[in-house]
Amino acid sequence: MFNKRTKIKALMALEPSEQTITVMGWVRSFRNNQFIALNDGSTNNNLQVVVALGLLDDATLRRITTGASLKVIGELVPSLGKGQKLELKATSLEVLGDSDAEKYPLQPKKHSLEFLREIAHLRFRTNTFGSVFRLRHSLAFAVHQFFNEKGFIYLHTPIITSSDAEGAGEMFRVTTLPFDATPRNDNNSINFKEDFFGKSTNLTVSGQLEGELGAMAFSEIYTFGPTFRAENSNTARHLAEFWMIEPEMAFHDIEDNMNLAEEFIQYLIRYAMAHNMEDLEFLDARLAEEEKQKPQNERAEMGLIEKLKLVVDNQFERITYTEAIQILLDSPHYKKKKFKYDVSWGIDMQSEHERYLVEKHFKKPVIVTGYPAAIKAFYMRLNDGCEPGKETVAAMDILAPGIGEIVGGSQREERLEKLEARMTAMHIPLEEMSWYLDTRRFGSVPHAGFGLGFERMVQFVTGMTNIRDVIAFARTPKNCEF
């Protein structure tokens, strides 16, 4: 019975007719005891339901409040009013679920994003979050479609891991040991042999190392799943629980890796523009409104859709780390001593440096390659022919305007001796990583991969400035509601 309803998005595309249509949704507003703005989440456009005077008794009318759910049967007719083409002339109306107007927190007015974060379970019912989460869905779907079209295998890497060698960040411990009576060894250290897995385990910070195992058999794989970092990061672009996409490709070098990452990002944006233009237009207008509140010199130079078009229509700028440092050193900004942190070859670039390159110098996404080995992870491939003391690795970061690092990747070190030497130098126990080193012992091949923070991608496409507003229920330090 229920599935006979018509979704409002589909209904909006229909021609008015005498045919009887059933809709269901939630009341956004009820004006004049006659006009209901009904929304079912399929689109931000509300359906105007018209209740003729006398159709309903007073008791039922009083139950049509903001947030209440309704089943309405009626005829789709051309609207007499000016705000919409179509409206549903109700012939019967049933309140499925009441919503106490005195207690329902959402009102037909603007709410602050901070307030909506506190009622994250209801914020999906607002236009902004409706658009954001429909886009998030589309982007997730596009991720799978992109890799599927290319013949990549979707590999599910583990959430619970005993490997703690990625060095990507602080980890969340997973244990069933009692807090008040932890079993101890003779030297008073915790005896993890008593723990559920018989060893110390954590939530994963990255599926990359396991992903490499898959690439060594399937040629090309990708992972797309939650990752966890217990860093005490309190910023608008960090979460303790976030989703990451990590493709890993055999027979790819750093150049192939960059090409794929660029093509991937452009594909996702194109997909969103092709399938969610209405939502993008809403967010574009929302952002423009927000920009107006800011002082002139802080306003973004481009609108949301304009920015997305620019990224899709232009190649990303590609420069080496060495060139990036030179650009910074030559910049008027540097000469006027406007950087807080000094610039020299070998530094790990600060946000201000990356922002300068992306937002001031190139004004589009930038791929930086060839970072100093000293500031990068053990698995990145050492470049050949480096000046001693200036060793670099085949790493690449994609920096996006407004977001910063959106992709981090590298060609992996496939040469066993070089990898072992690097791991030893970085105090990574070889025995524990034996399974990883097996890939280099048995049929090692040049391979590469990257990680893309899904929420940062959603931020980039939606223009939402706080990452907490692009994930349904944000996990951040001191905050784990719902």
Next chain:
RNA sequence: UCCUCCUUAGCUCAGUUGGUUAGAGCAUCUGACUGUUAAUCAGAGGGUCGUCUGUUCAAGUCAGACAGGGGGAGCCA
């Protein structure tokens, strides 16, 4: 973790050099109106001023601690 700003009605905010009964708009409720579009008009209710401790005859206002939030930084995706 550091710097900085903020916390007053359901929401968004105002609140003067510390002073007696803390205000507005929206929302809610009551009534009017009935083709509205953030409907309109009239009226009403709604407050432990984040928490604690101090200073003072007197604290929303000053000081300290704590908690929560925003922005920035670090760490990173």
